[in-house]
Amino acid sequence: MGELDPGFKYEVMREPGGEQLKMCFSCTGCTVSCPVSEIEPMYNPRRYIHQTLVGMRDEVLGDEHLWRCVQCHSCYEYCPQDVKVTELISVLRSLSEREAKKGRVRIKNPLYLFENAFAESVRRHGRVHESMVIAKHIWKTKGLKGLMEFMPLGKAMFFKGKISLFAKSISKRDQVQKIFEIVREGEH
Ligand code: SF4
Ligand code: SF4
Known part of the structure; x- marks a missing residue:
């Protein structure tokens, strides 16, 4: 595991679509409703949210499976806390892409x-x-x-x-x- 970055959650929350991150209370509804998680257990939106909250920046932004989201919005509708999970995943992908452009992450998806x-x-x-x-x-x-x-x-x-x-x-x-x-x- 890489070093924890306590500022990561704020970095995500500053991006349009990431503002609601801290509203998550880890009910797992997003993952349960996600059709991709059902066939690919390595893709888990709740886990990304949890890892982001605790500052696992390198793990999240370097995760190949992030790109599996098909933007179906099922999680978005399901979330009782209005975390806007689909948009949050897009924010994580966009941050990952920025890291890739700086040569810090290699995206092979x-x-x-x-x-x-x-x-x-x-x-x-x-x-x-x-x-x-x-x-x-x-x-x-x-x-x-x-x-x-x-x-x-x-x-x-x-x-x-x-x-x-x-x-x-x-x-x-x-x-x-x-x-x-x-x-x-x-x-x-
Ligand atoms: S938008 Fe992405 S994370 Fe949400 S349910 Fe659909 S595939 Fe899963
Ligand atoms: S459904 Fe919403 S509150 Fe529940 S784990 Fe997913 S993001 Fe968090």
């Missing part, structure tokens, strides 16, 4: 990697360039072997016009990039 490649493509071109997103995602999750295995399918998709090799950017992509800049500024 495929969903996170896919979302990142998707967002980067939209930032660059104002729209998704499918072949680049697919290639990046396979490279990061399966490496060269994965890319080689994907080649026959990729070729078939290309010849059927499903993906293109070159990105087509929208005419006003600078406006999309501005949105990304505003979001990034809001994170600091």
